[in-house]
Amino acid sequence: MNKVDFLIVGSGIAGLSYALKLCEFYQKKNHHPKICLITKDEPFESNTRYAQGGIAAVIDADDSYEKHINDTLVAGSHINNEEVVKLVVENGPERIRELINWGAQFDKSDDGDYKLAKEGGHSDHRILHFKDVTGQEIQRALLDTIKKYDNVEILQDYYAVDLITQHHLGEDVTRYRKDTQCYGVYALNKLSGEVETILSKVTLLATGGIGQVYNTTTNPSVATGDGIAMTYRAKGIVEHMEFVQFHPTALYERGNHGNAFLITEAMRGAGAILKNSKGEDFVKRYDKRGSLAPRDIVARAIDSEMKKEGKDHVWLDASGINEKELKSHFPSIYKKCFDKGIDITKDLIPVAPASHYLCGGIVVNTKAETSINNLLACGECTCTGLHGANRLASNSLLEAAVYAHEAFETSLQLIDKTTWAEDIPEWNKDGTSVPEEMVLISQSRSDLQRVMSNYVGIVRSDERLARAFKRTGLIYEETEELYKKTVISQPLCELRNMITITYLIIGGAKNRHENIGLHYSIDYE
Template sequence: MQQVDFLVIGTGIAGLTYAYKMASRYPDKKVLILTKADAEETNTKYAQGGVAVVRDWQNDSFEKHIEDTLIAGDGLCNEKVVEIVVKDGPERIQELIDLGANFDKEESGDYKLGKEGGHSESRIIHHKDITGWEMERTLLNAVAGMSNIEIINHCFVVDIITQHHLGYLVTKATPDIECYGVYALNQKTNDIETILAKTTYLATGGNGQVYRTTTNPAIATGDGVAMVYRAKGRIENMEFIQFHPTALYEPGLRGQAFLITEAVRGDGGILRNKKGEAFMARYDERKDLAPRDIVARAIDNEMKTEGTEHVWLDCRHMDQEKFIEHFPNIYEKCKSIGIDVSKDMIPVAPAAHYSCGGIKVDEWGQTSIKNLYAVGECSSTGLHGANRLASNSLLEAMVFAHRCFLHVSHKVDNNLLSEHPTRKLNIPAWNAMGTSTPKELILITQSLKELQQVMSDYVGIVRNNIRLERAIKRIDLLWEETEQLYKTSTLSPNILELRNLITVGYLIVKGAIFRKESRGLNYNTDYPYKSKLIQNIVL
């Protein structure tokens, strides 16, 4: 059993920003970071486009960024949170620059500002087409210099420890559910370790792997959301899954698809259908720079109408020297599969990209469980509403990491966190009695394929009630089979991820069933119009 002051789950921008700030403020206290893969393998790493932040004060303003965010969110944004994130953004990005992050600059020395769908002005600060990688690099370097931060790689968090593990009945109606720490599978020793902490901070990322094709890495299995749901914490708006309109189409691909950032369209790329028509004008006056939900549905409709598996992104007319400078990785990826962007159009199709819902938190990142915080894609702050505005996610992670840092610091400075209250509790060790190694891994791999197929076919960009009812029945069966396997098996990352993905799939479908309207990313042909407004759906 290990006890620490501050426990952080996840090494993306949300986790590392908070960990660095806590360790800097309290050099005598220990910050422990757990990650189930290598520290640099995160959703942050794969963010291409950049960070939306107001810097051009002549043409842009906080008011414009706020309005763009609210329009994209389709009536479900928390306006107070939107204002907080937009107005805190410049200071947070400057902190990262001060730590050594390199963003692209004009010859004048001003930062280059890109434009993406849904934005009325150019405000995307970026590092070529690997902005997330650059931010991740900067924060990992900063954290490496802190002697009171320990990172444990390949340590898979199994569950949050609450009163439930002390033998008490805990339900969603239980007042003051409290987090004492986590059980975690150390993949190097195969032991389940008990890690106790005064505060636990979840930065576990997204859940794109619940779909057959996603821009997310293999680690994006919704672990934080599933753990909090099992611990009877509040989850909201899981039905709002954003499909990125332009993932590179490669025949037969399952899993992670290569992302073609929206910034390519911001620089002039044009979507075309099988006939070569620039079709977006038929769907929205903003054409190729409409918000992502509109563009993804338009592409989906063109593909179904023409009977194709992709559309085309035309960059042939663009300045090729500038294209290679701004999008070197996209250029090289296309080149590697025989596509010359100066002569050939790029085949693209939508892929699962971002979860706008998640663990319900307040404006300080607090979950409904005491001493448990959640930030980044695993959380639902109210910023994104029914559809995330492009490049607002990295901004949200930085702002809310800082707000959690302020909130926890206040508690520490005012002695509002008792000195390891967990010492007074008889936290049991993990009990693995009666379990054995699964004899057939196909029981896990096939269930995962079934889940991804169900979610992709029935709970994708366009939904209807018959598909949703069929999906929930199949997910219920998968849940029963997997729970039985989980109870009788020694734990492994494979079975833990499957269990978490099934829970996430269930939450997405349940949210979609309860939302009897088409709004933002939840488009249901049985409810083609918005209702008066169904508020946040909390599960």
Template sequence: MRIETDFLVVGTGVAGLTFALKAAESGRVLVITKSKPEESNSWYAQGGIAGVFAAGDSFEEHVQDTLRAGAGLCNERVVRRVVMEGPERIRELMAYGVHFDRQPNGELMLGREGGHSQHRILHSKDATGRAISSVLLEQVQKHPNITLTDQLFAVDLLTQHHLGLYVNRGNPDITCYGVYALNYAERQVYTILARCTVLASGGCGCVYATTTNPSVATGDGIAMVLRAKGRIANMEFIQFHPTAFYGSDKQPAFLITEALRGKGALLLDPLKLDRFMPRYDSRAELAPRDIVARAIDQELKLSGLPHVWLDSSHLPADEIKEEFPTIYEYCLAKGYDITKEPIPVLPAAHYLCGGIEVDEWGRTSINRLYAIGECSSTGLHGANRLASNSLLEALVYGHAAAEHARKVASSFDFEYRVPDWNARDTDNTDEWVLISHNLREVQSVMSDYVGIVRSDLRLDRAARRIDLIYRETESFYQRTRISPSLCELRNLIACAYLIIKCAKIRKESRGLHTTLDYPDLLPVAYPTRV
């Protein structure tokens, strides 16, 4: 099957949906997603979205908080642009019908999270992502110029490589003509040709054994760009959320939003139930996530226990139930009443700060290809993301990429010479155990050796093991009919390779990258690029 569209969007998170709605003013948009439309990191976002709305707040303070969290690696121009444009994009959400919590007097109820010097987090109870995504999805589904197709898995980008030409990483003129996408139900690979292609395919939390991300977060867009020889940056900066519920028996690990710490919840050590954060940072529980996650990691190593405690039992019970209903119910079902007792928590892989390198319009190093949202590296987060800045980035870059693509799309023709997918010499196999086994192995290698604290020795061990799994999986891939789980495994291996490679290039400890061998910060910040 061959499909043509003006704009092809891969992903139904906040970034992809935002782009689709804006681009649809100028042409036909096809949005594809590999799972159900609502299965995305966006849907699970809890805490909220950062924006300068409070009377006592200022753009400058939000900028400075973002730069401070980013540990010298943010692009200040990008930070200023996102912070200053943010409120306008958030007002657009409200105009679409997104409801943010308000005080009885009608003013926005603004929360405060780690690293923020002001109350500036707009939220919708503790299910902000769902509130935003459901409204955007509704708008997309009723738009006459947008087609949304789920269960369609983007496998690879179409470039000159598919015309039989040699493409390498140094080539400045690689061009994207669309994607090959697997329709599971039909077991058929579609050739989708587009004037402009947009990757809004999210992060790669599933490369670790414990993650807050849903199972769709397998870094597919990033791996596709790697294979297409595009540029990728700063992959070593993986944010571990300090507080996922310990003992959850399902992936994703259930997140306990830091808005709860913003409200006054305290972290207690596992043995004496004493507060430990004041010993690590003057901002205590409200220090940026990397500091809190490292402190918990250290406490766990000291105690030898698998979790610390998070205590909100001293806070007003009615407010906790009102503001954090999802968390309250979840913990209650697990046997903990958060208004009466502490809950066990541990860090979990949560957010990717690096990704596909893009410019101010979300343009990648590959012509006609944009990347927006968590799969991209814009320069906003630097070495560490400030809480609630990622939904903001998805909105601002979804808008910017659409503005640009709308202007240029009509000047591009479809590339009809791209051949259809070739499944010759591949077959169904009965060796599916290889996929699940190799996936578990990738995840445990990454968690054991490339987690919160790294070293040269650990990275070398990880690199050797990932290389072995890579070779085994590639040989399996060459002879096997593709499936989503096989594609995801390949993509996670590619992301593991990128994270390790960037971590090895960085000879310092900065932001989310801490290594025992280079504990200091180098005087000049530099990006890592592949």
């Protein structure tokens, strides 16, 4: 049994920023609390790493908080929490200065000013970026900095299985109980195969998104909604799961399912235009902003155009962008496409929407507190109220950085009032055995992804949702039977979490009787 002061689940911008703030604060006091960060893969593998476009903030003198706030509200169909939007936008520049102090690099012009890009839904140029690998650069800087602190233990290949609450002490825990407490997590040590107990005074979930519940996603393989599913099982509050953002422009590769290569929205901000097979700038028929309309509008326009033409993709034309700028600003995209036989300086890029970002999740207040005591959360796994019905481009890294700071400040208030729980039982694996057929797990995962992509994608209907709910129910029953008799494994736990996520998405969609933001049903046209 491992006892730590602060436990962090997830190694992206949210978790690492939080850890660094704790380290810096306590170093000044010459105090070194035990900080443990667990990650189910290697620390560099997170949703943050794959963020291409950048991080939005009011940096330019001609820009304003009011404009950024309004852009965020418009993109979110005005069901955002305005207090949260104000909090994130106004605190954004300071959080970015911290990232820079930790070593993150952002592109500058020859005169030393930051190059600010413009993306869909933004009224001004306010996106800081490092070429087209901004997330990767931020991740690098944070990991390099965290290594300087000896009191941070990073447990690689540790998979969080469940949150520990009073439930594990034999008490009845419900969603309406106000004193539910998080004592830490049970975590699978993937190398030993044993489930270990990690007790903590304060636990932070920074587990990222849910993209893997769909057939095609821009998310890495680790994005299986673990933090959200664990919180829901622990009777925490989860909301707005129906708002799944599909990025309009993922590179289309025939026959490829699974992880899709993102073509950043910044390319459209630089002048690239979406076209159909006839070469028409078709998005303008759906919105006067054309290719730079918010993502929900552009994704639905592409979906509609593909169905009209009977095609699997549309085209992105970047030939109007200066060749030098194209190669210098988007080097990873240029190389990826060139390796596929596409010269983006003159050839059209085949693109199609792919699952990208979840706007709902674990409900947190402005202090990053969940409905479970001593359990904090930040990043994509949360529902802060910032995004409303649709996320404005490049607001995600910003939200993670701002809420990591709020979680840090909250933790300082919690830590001295909390101690470790007593009498927590070890993980019980009695009656389980190693599964003879892992194919059962992989087939169920594939079936689940297919159901979600076919029935709960960009466009939905009551009948599609009903079918999805019925088919998901069958997969759930089969998986629970397998779980009861099988030794814990990451694939099995991920499947269970993905089933929970699909249930929450479908349930949210069934209860949303209007077309707003990312939720669109043909029954409410």
